[in-house]
Amino acid sequence: MGVMKQERRGSSSITIADIARLANTSKATVSRVLNGNMKVRPEMRERIVSVIEEYGFTPNRYARCLAGVPTHMIGVVVSELANFFFTEVVEGIDSVLSQHDYSMLMSFSNWDAEKELRIVNMLIKNHVDGVILSATAPNSPAIAVLKAASIPFVVVNCIPDDPEVPYVCGDNYEGGRLVAEYLNGQDYGKVLVVTGFDDQPMKLRCQGFLDHLRVSYDIRHYENVPTAEEGRRFADTIVEEQRQNRGPVVVFVSNDNVAIGVENSIAKDVRIPEDVSIVGYDDILPASFCKVPLTTVSQDIFHMGSFAAELLVDLISRVEIEKQHILIAPKLVIRESTR
Amino acid sequence: MGVMKQERRGSSSITIADIARLANTSKATVSRVLNGNMKVRPEMRERIVSVIEEYGFTPNRYARCLAGVPTHMIGVVVSELANFFFTEVVEGIDSVLSQHDYSMLMSFSNWDAEKELRIVNMLIKNHVDGVILSATAPNSPAIAVLKAASIPFVVVNCIPDDPEVPYVCGDNYEGGRLVAEYLNGQDYGKVLVVTGFDDQPMKLRCQGFLDHLRVSYDIRHYENVPTAEEGRRFADTIVEEQRQNRGPVVVFVSNDNVAIGVENSIAKDVRIPEDVSIVGYDDILPASFCKVPLTTVSQDIFHMGSFAAELLVDLISRVEIEKQHILIAPKLVIRESTR
């Protein structure tokens, strides 16, 4: 009696059968108390519960999953890790996921569509209950795969081409417009536009910006400057542009990460904002306490993550969804990098 | 014939039995080709492989795991997410893990020992093959739990009290010494020491520093300034200290994150490095391109992660381990924030 079953390999532990024996009942009944809902005589239930606690039993996730119960794991894939934008998104996601007792399987694609696809396939093989994906492109193959696998998912920081796919995204076009209107009220002779990694949000920001900028401005557009380091290479160009211009110049950098790089690099040669004003986008943490606090477009990054997670949780529990396309309104935050 | 088994629930898919039937053989044989090693007649193998490919079959991880095969998942828990130190560690980890086809289950504790413990327990329940933990303390309960569960793990960025626990850590004491020796060669009247979040690495850095600093210096020690924001609150204090002193002052901030905050905040009131020199620690990415590039102690963060991952992989595959305590030698990197 009482002898615990000998195990073939590994360090498996006490099972539901052991608990059943110890509590003088059957696996089925133990399973019932484990899963709450079913009716079990109170005394029985109590007896079982106490045995479970005494032995610190915790059911085997894999057996459970095999038997058809969801894994309670959510896959999260972001484009980049060392980027305060994404870390904040993830913190938002984590805050609601942990509330709902989901755990997350997180990976990053490094802007590589192929790696993104690999990760998503891995997640599917792991039977995650759902996925949050910061898609590298609106038509990313990963989106199609996810859809084909008919697993609940929401795209974040990107508006997918497929209108059936739920997403949470900042209103980038509107954000660009905001910046344009702001500058229209001022008086710069020349406007420089520097675009970050050339993905959908960046394109929309620039488009919204250019569509609404007063035409009289002299516009120079530099595209695809993805990183802060790249941004710094722009120092000379910008300084040169400023010299050529009679009056002050403004540069709109379509993401804060790069904007901060730009700012740092030109700070020694020109006065900010007197000679060169800078406007960023995202309002990541460092934007408010970099050398010259950055005027930028805020889009509540944390909530972008938390909304996405909430949406996903609803999707999974098949709650009636009010709205599965969430566009977050941007806000202009004026700080010291512009006059 | 050919009819795929009806499934009770969810969207399970084609199984090994289906493949067996389709290839006119048994599950066992299919399993054999799936797991490579065993001998199978070439023609048979080929037939099976082609069926597998045709149907895009991929074995169910959970069934596999239930049957005793490792999960090939590694748990990674770091103290903080929005911190370039940890993101770089994780990138290092990811680089080797993905090489070995492990996937990672990543979470962050936010310096909360309790959350750390919860996460580790979650990982154990998920049967991860191993764990990499940036322990919040050398005697963290999470370490004990991991050890008790006899699951392979390595601690990173911390030297655990328990000498049996494998770790990869920078030599923080030595790093502190390096800074002291460097300053001993110069001529400052006053030294300010600002300590970051008060964990083991920070303590050791300061200790190594103070133990080796020329005694004649006038030393002021400010402890437990964990974040960049907190660092900025120090502006006034530091400026005041500088004013009181006749000559230049140097401040050693025990991590770059905070150091950069400090630098930004005092830049308007004093000249760097003429009036105030700053030395940081870690050499995170922004250290080299913040306003005044930071003199700091580099410790090869990326490799801290990759070494840890390699060590863990070896631990898991029970390879003979040469050395399970890895101390990474720090290097002083002199930039423009010091004279």
Added chain:
DNA sequence: CTGTTAGCGCTTTCAT
């Protein structure tokens, strides 16, 4: 070499 069979730990009919 290949097939049969007995689990892995849990959930869930289906009787009782």
Added chain:
DNA sequence: ATGAAAGCGCTAACAG
């Protein structure tokens, strides 16, 4: 209310 038993998809003896 409870128990027996049949899977879930896969692996690993054990026989042929």
